[in-house]
Amino acid sequence: MDYRGYLCGLKSMPQFSRLILDSEGMIWVGREAAWGFAEPLSWEVYSQSGEWVAVVKPPPHFRITAILRSEILGVIVDDLGREFPAAFSMERG
Numbered sequence: 001m002d003y004r005g006y007l008c009g010l011k012s013m014p015q016f017s018r019l020i021l022d023s024e025g026m027i028w029v030g031r032e033a034a035w036g037f038a039e040p041l042s043w044e045v046y047s048q049s050g051e052w053v054a055v056v057k058p059p060p061h062f063r064i065t066a067i068l069r070s071e072i073l074g075v076i077v078d079d080l081g082r083e084f085p086a087a088f089s090m091e092r093g
Contacts, residue, residue, distance in 0.1 A: 022067035024092070026053065039063045054093075062086060 017040050018030035025048045030040025039062065045053040058064065058072065063083075066073040072090055075083040 020064060020067060023069055026067075028056070028064075028067060056090075058088070059086075 015031070018028075020028040020030075020043075022028060027046045027048075027050075029044045029046065031042060031044060041057065041060075043056045043058070043064075045056060047053055056072075058074075059076065061077045062074050063077060064072055064074040067090075069092070070090055072088045074086055076086045077083050
């Protein structure tokens, strides 16, 4: 049983933790956030018309700052809270 909502006095939790619009107009919906880490563990990607396109699972502790045509930019946060810039290539179908 997930008690996160009750710990904050809430009876429900939002269906997503972050929304990002990428450079191609795709909508990225962050749904699963790890307890104690605000960034989603996976992202559902939807077209401009709302059709489901893909699920993207970035590396652990990676915070997305921008999504370009062929790259995902962001920072990796280490156990001490230090941030390191990172970029990952991406192929679109």
